Amino acid sequence: MRKGVGIVGGSGYVGGELLRILLHHNNCEVRNVSSRRLRGKPLSKAHPHLKGEYEHLEFTESSPDSFLNCDFVFIVSPQEEKSFSYVKRFHEAGIRAVDTTACYRTTPEHYERYYGKQHEDKERRLVYGLPEFNRDEIKSSKLVSNPGCIAASCILSAKPLDDKDLIEGGVFDAKVSVSCAGAEPYERTHFPYAAENVYQYESEKMPHRQTPEIKNNLRTNFTFVPHLVPIVRGILVTSYLKLKEGVDPQVVERELRSRYLKESFVRFVDVPSTTRVKNSNFFDIGNFYYEMDSNTLVFSSAVDNLVKGSAGVAVQNMNLMLDLDEREALADLPTFP
Numbered sequence: 001m002r003k004g005v006g007i008v009g010g011s012g013y014v015g016g017e018l019l020r021i022l023l024h025h026n027n028c029e030v031r032n033v034s035s036r037r038l039r040g041k042p043l044s045k046a047h048p049h050l051k052g053e054y055e056h057l058e059f060t061e062s063s064p065d066s067f068l069n070c071d072f073v074f075i076v077s078p079q080e081e082k083s084f085s086y087v088k089r090f091h092e093a094g095i096r097a098v099d100t101t102a103c104y105r106t107t108p109e110h111y112e113r114y115y116g117k118q119h120e121d122k123e124r125r126l127v128y129g130l131p132e133f134n135r136d137e138i139k140s141s142k143l144v145s146n147p148g149c150i151a152a153s154c155i156l157s158a159k160p161l162d163d164k165d166l167i168e169g170g171v172f173d174a175k176v177s178v179s180c181a182g183a184e185p186y187e188r189t190h191f192p193y194a195a196e197n198v199y200q201y202e203s204e205k206m207p208h209r210q211t212p213e214i215k216n217n218l219r220t221n222f223t224f225v226p227h228l229v230p231i232v233r234g235i236l237v238t239s240y241l242k243l244k245e246g247v248d249p250q251v252v253e254r255e256l257r258s259r260y261l262k263e264s265f266v267r268f269v270d271v272p273s274t275t276r277v278k279n280s281n282f283f284d285i286g287n288f289y290y291e292m293d294s295n296t297l298v299f300s301s302a303v304d305n306l307v308k309g310s311a312g313v314a315v316q317n318m319n320l321m322l323d324l325d326e327r328e329a330l331a332d333l334p335t336f337p
């Protein structure tokens with residue numbers, strides 16, 4: 001029997017991508033999608049591109065109890081919003097869920113410092129939903145915290161090398177699309193501000209708020225600086241990784257390739273670019289260059305923030321948690337141009 005799926009906050013960008021991806025899922029059917037603003041309205045009100053699908057559903061109220069008719073729930077309310085009441089209720093009711101907010105990605109202390117809000121569930125820890133590294137823990141979890149899209153790109157780029165002790169620090173320079181900020185417009189994502197403009201993203205005299213997530217997953221020291229660029233989808237991270245003394249750069253590149261050999265969603269390409277991963281669950285790596293003077297390996301990686309950066313990896317996590325084929329509903333190739 002198909003599993004009944006719910007989406008908390010389904011009128012936003014990640015909600016729309018979940019709905020699009022789940023249309024192709026053979027083992028799940030969407031049962032409940034909430035929006036406070038659009039309660040009682042058809043889903044096509046927020047997602048006109050999905051017109052003709054999900055005609056039997058309308059947006060429901062956003063409350064933990066209204067999702068108790070579901071077997072699995074995606075919590076995709078804004079990252080500043082607290083998902084604690086949903087996570088607590090789903091835990092009590094035995095409902096499996098993926099939380100895409102920042103509430104459980106690191107420690108309560110990090111959350112309070114970087115998001116400026118009180119953490120209301122300090123004892124609970126959720127498994128970090130990065131399948132390439134935490135597959136077994138995800139499989140045996142009922143509640144999983146989806147990674148931040150920019151942090152995950154940096155971690156996927158450097159963690160195999162960090163785990164093997166081949167690097168001793170580095171810089172992640174991220175170019176981030178406007179849809180990373182969600183559907184709710186604000187001054188800096190408004191067209192006249194964001195168009196034809198590039199600026200450092202959300203850094204009010206402190207490191208970007210996904211920094212602790214990277215620190216939690218890497219041992220090496222690094223500097224992480226994201227910039228907002230005027231594109232709609234995608235993230236490009238250029239990594240500048242300082243190699244340990246005596247480490248052969250070709251060995252490092254080989255290590256990265258062999259670590260991901262069996263991963264369905266990691267591809268090695270000549271030139272990673274945001275348009276070549278668009279609408280897909282792929283994480284592309286490539287363009288390796290060794291700078292001898294500074295003993296630094298330079299390369300880049302690209303993802304679609306709304307797929308492998310959020311909705312796609314959330315479905316990948318759900319597939320693992322429900323003991324399904326990890327690739328179910330995620331096999332589509334990118335669209336280009």
Ligand SMILES: NC(=O)c1ccc[n+]([C@@H]2O[C@H](COP(=O)([O-])OP(=O)(O)OC[C@H]3O[C@@H](n4cnc5c(N)ncnc54)[C@H](OP(=O)(O)O)[C@@H]3O)[C@@H](O)[C@H]2O)c1
Pocket residue numbers: 008009010011012013014015034035036037038062075076077078079080081100101102147148149179180181182183184305306309310
């Ligand atoms: N955008 C990305 O690239 C991206 C990447 C990785 C992770 N994420 C994470 O995914 C989540 C959703 O992002 P998004 O880009 O889809 O945001 P979004 O476009 O702003 O959508 C947010 C959704 O949450 C609902 N909502 C707002 N306040 C709520 C509340 N208090 N309780 C319940 N629902 C509420 C909104 O509808 P109503 O206001 O009508 O309720 C809307 O449906 C965030 O936590 C974000 O950190 C996003």
